[in-house]
Amino acid sequence: METIDDPYLRHLFDGDSVFNVYNEEATNLSVGAPGPDLLQHCVEMIKKATDHRLDEEKKEGKYYLFQYGITAGLWECREELAKFLTRRYGDPVKREDLILTCGASHGLQLLLNTVISPNGIIFVEEVTYMIALDAFKQFPLMKIVTVPMKNDVVDLDAFEKIVVEEKENSNFVTNEQKIFWAMFYTIPTFHNPTGTTLPPESCKRLVEIARKSSIVITCDDVYNLLFYGDGFPPHRLFSYDNPTDSNYEGGNIVSNGSFSKIFSPALRFGWIECSSRIAKIFRSSGILRSGGAVNHYVSGVVTSLLQLSIQDNYLDKLIHIYKERLTVLCNILDHYLPQCSSYQRPEGGYFVWIHLPPGINGSEFIKWCQEKYKVTAIPGVQFSYAGKSHNFLRLSIGFHRKEIIRSAAKTLCEALLDYIRRKTDCK
Ligand SMILES: Cc1ncc(COP(=O)(O)O)c(C=O)c1O
Numbered sequence: 001m002e003t004i005d006d007p008y009l010r011h012l013f014d015g016d017s018v019f020n021v022y023n024e025e026a027t028n029l030s031v032g033a034p035g036p037d038l039l040q041h042c043v044e045m046i047k048k049a050t051d052h053r054l055d056e057e058k059k060e061g062k063y064y065l066f067q068y069g070i071t072a073g074l075w076e077c078r079e080e081l082a083k084f085l086t087r088r089y090g091d092p093v094k095r096e097d098l099i100l101t102c103g104a105s106h107g108l109q110l111l112l113n114t115v116i117s118p119n120g121i122i123f124v125e126e127v128t129y130m131i132a133l134d135a136f137k138q139f140p141l142m143k144i145v146t147v148p149m150k151n152d153v154v155d156l157d158a159f160e161k162i163v164v165e166e167k168e169n170s171n172f173v174t175n176e177q178k179i180f181w182a183m184f185y186t187i188p189t190f191h192n193p194t195g196t197t198l199p200p201e202s203c204k205r206l207v208e209i210a211r212k213s214s215i216v217i218t219c220d221d222v223y224n225l226l227f228y229g230d231g232f233p234p235h236r237l238f239s240y241d242n243p244t245d246s247n248y249e250g251g252n253i254v255s256n257g258s259f260s261k262i263f264s265p266a267l268r269f270g271w272i273e274c275s276s277r278i279a280k281i282f283r284s285s286g287i288l289r290s291g292g293a294v295n296h297y298v299s300g301v302v303t304s305l306l307q308l309s310i311q312d313n314y315l316d317k318l319i320h321i322y323k324e325r326l327t328v329l330c331n332i333l334d335h336y337l338p339q340c341s342s343y344q345r346p347e348g349g350y351f352v353w354i355h356l357p358p359g360i361n362g363s364e365f366i367k368w369c370q371e372k373y374k375v376t377a378i379p380g381v382q383f384s385y386a387g388k389s390h391n392f393l394r395l396s397i398g399f400h401r402k403e404i405i406r407s408a409a410k411t412l413c414e415a416l417l418d419y420i421r422r423k424t425d426c427k
Contacts, residue, residue, distance in 0.1 A: 226350070
């Protein structure tokens, strides 16, 4: 009988030599998650919020928090979340548009299971969040179609043509629940892996394309609040799908949000923001109704995190820390990145996307760099469904302190120059 290898691991990143962020011999710039210097703050924050919530429950005396919850998620939590998002986005967010989830990955699964044709199309950008690609492969009747990118954002001319072609060529099963024949999965703000943000004019055009072709656009909006500029972050795509527009089609954009990057991935707390026609379908979902909201207890604790301003204060702190880390990384790249490589400085999020010279294979370079220079990052091909984008690297500021990022980035640039000199004429 086949046996399953189940080694003793305390942590997801412990086993893998590429992803092992705790390995002190090599610095790993791969991981898109907060490190222990940030996570340590969760202890006191969670204690305070939990005490507060449990006291509130005792006062009320009904102990609803330990009962099944309502389908869309705890009312007070959605109310507090709507207020939080409104003040942090600088754009109105309505409680009734929110469905609570166990994070963006879960939100994605809910969308795929609920509103998309079982033999529908999933459009993805040439490079995208690599684990979302694995999630899509679990829906084998759906076809994954890659869309080219230009200047590290989706190429809308190409997208428009591809959508028309795919719609003509297929025969989709749709009904009153599975209302969309196709979904475009994207990360419009502080993209993973490219770090870019879709400009406002492109956002407007993308919404027009979605309406005209009757597709849904799922935006993984997990980095939007990590904005390092002044004022409010870039508007999320959802806000461009305005119900007062004459050609509004009932809502074609979904914002899939999460507390994983702004608090802790382990909380497994997130939300879907969508129009009423989509929210209605979720509210009648048998799976959500049977479970009585997906994370009712955690939503109670999150309500207190929001009511006590703990989340707001922590987000301010995170933004300050991440902004410093990104500045340190980009300053090193500005100084030391070999001339024939390039990058665009992101305005927020976790990631910097390095363009390597054409003949340089990112996977081969990283293998060599990890062994010889003890620094690692993710090669571009890992984000590509089509197995392209070989001459790119993704660096993350999520996990390590700025001092470590500074020295690892400098070493990586030295390694790259050394490698490029061996392979090309570039200086
Ligand atoms: C674009 C994107 N979406 C989703 C996730 C996972 O989010 P969650 O922890 O909320 O499931 C990540 C994590 O790296 C991500 O980068």
